[in-house]
Amino acid sequence: xxxxxxxxxxxxxxxxxxxxxxxxxxxxxxxxxxxxxxxxxxxxxxxxxxxxxxxxxxxxxxxxxxxxxxxxxxxxxxxxxxxxxxxxxxxxxxxxxxxxxxxxxxxxxxxxxxxxxxxxxxxxxxxxxxxxxxxxxxxxxxxxxxxxxxxxxxxxxxxxxxxxxxxxxxxxxxxxxxxxxxxxxxxxxxxxxxxxxxxxxxxxxxxxxxxxxxxxxxxxxxxxxxxxxxxxxxxxxxxxxxxxxxxxxxxxxxxxxxxxxxxxxxxxxxxxxxxxxxxxxxxxxxxxxxxxxxxxxxxxxxxxxxxxxxxxxxxxxxx
Numbered sequence: 001x002x003x004x005x006x007x008x009x010x011x012x013x014x015x016x017x018x019x020x021x022x023x024x025x026x027x028x029x030x031x032x033x034x035x036x037x038x039x040x041x042x043x044x045x046x047x048x049x050x051x052x053x054x055x056x057x058x059x060x061x062x063x064x065x066x067x068x069x070x071x072x073x074x075x076x077x078x079x080x081x082x083x084x085x086x087x088x089x090x091x092x093x094x095x096x097x098x099x100x101x102x103x104x105x106x107x108x109x110x111x112x113x114x115x116x117x118x119x120x121x122x123x124x125x126x127x128x129x130x131x132x133x134x135x136x137x138x139x140x141x142x143x144x145x146x147x148x149x150x151x152x153x154x155x156x157x158x159x160x161x162x163x164x165x166x167x168x169x170x171x172x173x174x175x176x177x178x179x180x181x182x183x184x185x186x187x188x189x190x191x192x193x194x195x196x197x198x199x200x201x202x203x204x205x206x207x208x209x210x211x212x213x214x215x216x217x218x219x220x221x222x223x224x225x226x227x228x229x230x231x232x233x234x235x236x237x238x239x240x241x242x243x244x245x246x247x248x249x250x251x252x253x254x255x256x257x258x259x260x261x262x263x264x265x266x267x268x269x270x271x272x273x274x275x276x277x278x279x280x281x282x283x284x285x286x287x288x289x290x291x292x293x294x295x296x297x298x299x300x301x302x303x304x305x306x307x308x309x310x311x312x313x314x315x316x317x318x319x
Contacts, residue, residue: 038128084249
């Protein structure tokens, strides 16, 4: 899964992510209250499974709310590249919480399969699941709109959480209904096991997305090609190579080498680089950019530990 690239300035992206994390936290709190009442009234395994998941969702949402605020902080003396990876760490915590929830639900579901428990007040359970589905769907749609405008891996992890919740609530609703219709409580427990499987699948996706940022996965090839094209719009800059990109929360970092006419003055070369940076920033407002110039036809191989990797010419690949 390649990192998403957004086109919003960091300040605007931070406002959107803060708002959606507050909405996520409020939604989790409401769902906990609704499901707790339903579980007390019914004793449903499926409701208990969903309640446990919502409890962990609230904790995960609080972590996410803090992480997106911390990630948006400006670089400081101790973090010259900013604090963006706080979002990826929050996603790892989210994934761990989902796994914990899955373990709890799975254990209880197996116990209920072995020792069936008659469900009481099915209407309360079904009503709670219906309310959960409506609220969760609304939150997911709001998160999807925010993710179209931002690259927040923390919000993406939170959405994966609630997407799993949506499916688990739907499965719980079906399980409760079938248990009531057929008077078989094991159906409710089986629904709890299905929820467990879905939670594990969602957690794996969250871990993968967080790992992409923590392991500095490259931006999509389309984004890399666009960066090279923006640089070489100026005929004084050619042969973009050793392009390295990575995402870090709301920011992206771009490093590249470009060939330039060796007869240009230092002032002229500086102007060309600044203009290239402005073109890139117009397309990628959250970018941190470093452009190294090589004299065309006279450059010697260099680049330190990663000199060979990324030495290919993107300009040649685009032709």
